[in-house]
Amino acid sequence: MDSQSPLKLPVIDFTKPELKPGTHEWDLAKGQVQQALQHYGCFEALFDKIRLEIREAVFGAMEELFDLPLQIKSRNVSEIPYHGYIGQHPKIPLFESIGFDDADVIEKVEAQTRTFWPQGNPSFSKTIQSFTKQLTELDQMIRRMILESFQVEKYVDEHMDSTGYLLKVMKYEGPKTSGTQVGLGAHTDQDVVTILYQNEVNGLEVQSSSGEWFGVKPSKDSFIVTIGESLHAWLNGRLKATYHRVMMSGDKPRYSLGLFTVPKAGYMIKAPEELVDEAHPLLYNPFDYAQFLGFYFSNEGRYQSGLKAYCGVQH
Numbered sequence: 535m536d537s538q539s540p541l542k543l544p545v546i547d548f549t550k551p552e553l554k555p556g557t558h559e560w561d562l563a564k565g566q567v568q569q570a571l572q573h574y575g576c577f578e579a580l581f582d583k584i585r586l587e588i589r590e591a592v593f594g595a596m597e598e599l600f601d602l603p604l605q606i607k608s609r610n611v612s613e614i615p616y617h618g619y620i621g622q623h624p625k626i627p628l629f630e631s632i633g634f635d636d637a638d639v640i641e642k643v644e645a646q647t648r649t650f651w652p653q654g655n656p657s658f659s660k661t662i663q664s665f666t667k668q669l670t671e672l673d674q675m676i677r678r679m680i681l682e683s684f685q686v687e688k689y690v691d692e693h694m695d696s697t698g699y700l701l702k703v704m705k706y707e708g709p710k711t712s713g714t715q716v717g718l719g720a721h722t723d724q725d726v727v728t729i730l731y732q733n734e735v736n737g738l739e740v741q742s743s744s745g746e747w748f749g750v751k752p753s754k755d756s757f758i759v760t761i762g763e764s765l766h767a768w769l770n771g772r773l774k775a776t777y778h779r780v781m782m783s784g785d786k787p788r789y790s791l792g793l794f795t796v797p798k799a800g801y802m803i804k805a806p807e808e809l810v811d812e813a814h815p816l817l818y819n820p821f822d823y824a825q826f827l828g829f830y831f832s833n834e835g836r837y838q839s840g841l842k843a844y845c846g847v848q849h
């Protein structure tokens with residue numbers, strides 16, 4: 535494992551205005567998405583639909599939020615594990631994060647903003663919501679392409695309707711020592727698709743299917759796309775969830791945002807029958823994401839193959 539690996543993730547262009555289902559451009563990008571996910575479990579997406587002002591404002595908003603006193607940030611609690619405020623965790627001391635559930639819905643963001651600023655903070659809420667809303671466009675293109683690649687596009691509407699959007703904002707302090715420290719330990723995400731955006735401080739690393747760690751160095755216009763366990767299960771194993779971590783060096787803080795597509799509570803994730811056959815026996819029994827998360831974050835479930843232990847089919 536070499537974190538200095540010069541290998542580079544595939545870069546896929548989503549900036550073309552004519553990128554619509556059924557066009558040649560679409561099919562081209564779809565083929566690249568399929569290849570990239572198969573080989574690297576991840577890719578860099580060039581996407582310019584979010585105006586630069588909003589992309590810059592979002593980092594300003596994050597600084598404003600993380601600069602609040604700890605006692606105010608800690609007010610943000612959530613019933614869902616890891617959606618509320620996380621910070622000062624002994625195992626990942628450089629890391630802080632706050633999740634905004636349904637971050638594409640302005641009323642939801644405004645309500646949560648009042649836990650930090652009781653009088654509200656309209657520019658903060660609007661920045662978070664606009665950024666999220668515009669990024670959902672990229673998420674939906676990518677998910678549609680993935681479903682088309684596996685010839686299960688008839689489920690596109692159900693698939694989109696079954697998820698909500700969590701925007702997690704994150705800050706990693708630089709370790710301020712020579713050498714590298716873990717920012718966030720190696721893991722897979724449990725959601726459907728995650729799209730990451732960061733400031734100029736790198737640190738994300740992704741493990742390829744051959745086990746090498748890649749340092750990810752996105753440009754200002756690129757977003758990093760990874761796959762979560764829920765999509766892996768829904769596709770009956772056709773794609774693997776991306777194994778990734780954050781390693782920090784230097785003294786500058788790293789700010790990153792993750793758009794997580796999370797299956798709605800009560801929705802049963804179940805591989806479509808088209809993806810189950812003799813060569814691909816069913817890997818997971820249908821499961822409810824919210825209930826699975828409860829297990830995953832319990833002492834019993836906290837290991838890499840949480841989903842297998844929770845609802846894996848014994849063959």
Ligand SMILES: O=C(O)CCC(=O)C(=O)O
Pocket residue numbers: 702704718723730732738778779780790791792
């Ligand atoms: O900060 C990043 O780029 C990655 C964050 C991450 O992996 C996560 O929150 O699950």
Ligand SMILES: [Fe+2]
Pocket residue numbers: 721722723778
């Ligand atoms: Fe992650």
